[in-house]
Amino acid sequence: xxxxxxxxxxxxxxxxxxxxxxxxxxxxxxxxxxxxxxxxxxxxxxxxxxxxxxxxxxxxxxxxxxxxxxxxxxxxxxxxxxxxxxxxxxxxxxxxxxxxxxxxxxxxxxxxxxx
Amino acid sequence: xxxxxxxxxxxxxxxxxxxxxxxxxxxxxxxxxxxxxxxxxxxxxxxxxxxxxxxxxxxxxxxxxxxxxxxxxxxxxxxxxxxxxxxxxxxxxxxxxxxxxxxxxxxxxxx
Numbered sequence: 370x371x372x373x374x375x376x377x378x379x380x381x382x383x384x385x386x387x388x389x390x391x392x393x394x395x396x397x398x399x400x401x402x403x404x405x406x407x408x409x410x411x412x413x414x415x416x417x418x419x420x421x422x423x424x425x426x427x428x429x430x431x432x433x434x435x436x437x438x439x440x441x442x443x444x445x446x447x448x449x450x451x452x453x454x455x456x457x458x459x460x461x462x463x464x465x466x467x468x469x470x471x472x473x474x475x476x477x478x479x480x481x482x483x484x
Numbered sequence: 485x486x487x488x489x490x491x492x493x494x495x496x497x498x499x500x501x502x503x504x505x506x507x508x509x510x511x512x513x514x515x516x517x518x519x520x521x522x523x524x525x526x527x528x529x530x531x532x533x534x535x536x537x538x539x540x541x542x543x544x545x546x547x548x549x550x551x552x553x554x555x556x557x558x559x560x561x562x563x564x565x566x567x568x569x570x571x572x573x574x575x576x577x578x579x580x581x582x583x584x585x586x587x588x589x590x591x592x593x594x595x
Binding site: 373375400402404410411412413414417419424425427460462464467472473474475476477478 | 515517519525526527528529532572574581582583584585586587588
């Protein structure tokens with residue numbers, strides 16, 4: 370069964386450093402998403418991406434965040450200058466269409482720890 | 485903004501039925517989802533229901549939707565120890581792509 374994969378499973382970084390989180394969505398999916406879950410809090414939407422551009426983003430997704438689909442298979446989330454409060458589990462998801470008509474399938478997550 | 489609420493914890497005995505409840509505020513919610521998260525794992529899609537349906541059954545899982553009260557429930561029949569996990573309710577609508585999640589209900593199944 371196709372699945373979303375994410376690497377690395379755990380990333381530890383120093384405050385102020387740049388990190389890139391990587392995702393491989395399900396191969397025939399067209400819409401890609403990033404969510405995050407701070408420990409003890411709800412899963413929060415960050416951004417959705419379609420046709421090589423951002424289609425929707427939340428208030429959390431400020432200028433220090435960016436997303437890219439560098440090739441036909443990978444989807445990345447870059448955090449330019451990490452802060453302590455960026456420590457969270459980051460989930461990538463993908464869906465075939467938008468608007469809920471096809472559900473979003475999630476990867477296993479990358480746990481980001483900022484020291 | 486939209487809000488989705490769930491109770492924090494549910495404990496049942498193996499073989500019993502479990503009912504996990506969820507309430508939401510967005511009246512334009514079109515799709516409602518249940519995801520399961522096992523320790524150290526990601527969010528596994530369990531089932532989903534469109535807002536024009538009242539009920540959906542999928543093997544041991546039954547989803548009930550009361551759109552008037554904005555209440556969603558997930559019933560797991562014959563609950564097994566392998567069902568122990570955190571269950572998340574989420575809602576989405578045709579206006580956008582984002583899902584809004586509840587805080588999750590931790591289900592503990594005792595042998």
